[in-house]
């Protein structure tokens with residue numbers, strides 16, 4: 035058994051003549067915050083889509099917790115503990131904040147729900163647990179006061195928080211966050227970074243795509259850089275920051 039939670043081999047995806055993703059080898063070590071950075075169009079979101087099975091790869095394999103999940107559907111993957119957020123948030127605008135959380139929590143707990151139909155005490159207990167979990171999570175995200183508001187009334191940043199909350203309802207072992215800070219004001223961004231760091235401290239593995247380089251360098255154990263579908267650099271923040279290939283492809287020289 036290896037000590038990585040996620041492992042990817044020769045994963046490729048093309049759109050017509052464009053090779054969006056061509057990743058030879060990629061692993062996530064247990065208990066780290068890994069950031070994936072790179073220019074617009076580098077293939078980061080597509081890579082997320084392939085790993086989480088929201089899109090089929092053209093070739094390659096994906097192992098999660100040493101299990102081959104190359105053909106597993108995204109719903110099952112979430113149940114196994116791989117959960118993602120989207121670059122463009124996917125909260126349900128016509129539901130309240132609370133209902134959004136409830137829906138995310140119930141969709142994963144169907145088995146428990148069926149079993150508990152035959153046992154009313156246990157059903158009440160499950161409901162109680164769910165309510166407590168929603169309340170705790172909303173408090174942690176500073177969304178508790180907004181729990182009865184419709185999701186459409188939330189700011190962009192608050193929607194990001196709600197989407198994070200919805201993922202947490204699924205008890206992730208690895209959380210893939212696609213630009214969790216995009217469009218978020220600096221104060222809320224700091225807040226979200228602190229939440230991500232705390233989640234990692236509680237044992238949730240984090241893989242995060244983010245363009246906010248300062249934030250990435252501050253909280254990541256490891257930074258992986260993609261350009262034109264390929265991984266061009268991989269290492270500790272300080273290593274990647276001074277890697278010539280990265281400066282050329284993405285960061286730009288400091289006197290620019």
Ligand SMILES: Nc1ncnc2c1ncn2[C@@H]1O[C@H](COP(=O)(O)OP(=O)(O)OP(=O)(O)O)[C@@H](O)[C@H]1O
Nearest residue numbers: 049052054072073074075076077078079080081121
């Ligand atoms: N469904 C699709 N059909 C055709 N081309 C696509 C499709 N999805 C992505 N692409 C192309 O694949 C490349 C990678 O896109 P992707 O969204 O993965 O980049 P990204 O690194 O997430 O960029 P950004 O930082 O702007 O979000 C881009 O050139 C994009 O235009």
Ligand SMILES: [Mg+2]
Nearest residue numbers: 078079080121
């Ligand atoms: Mg993207």
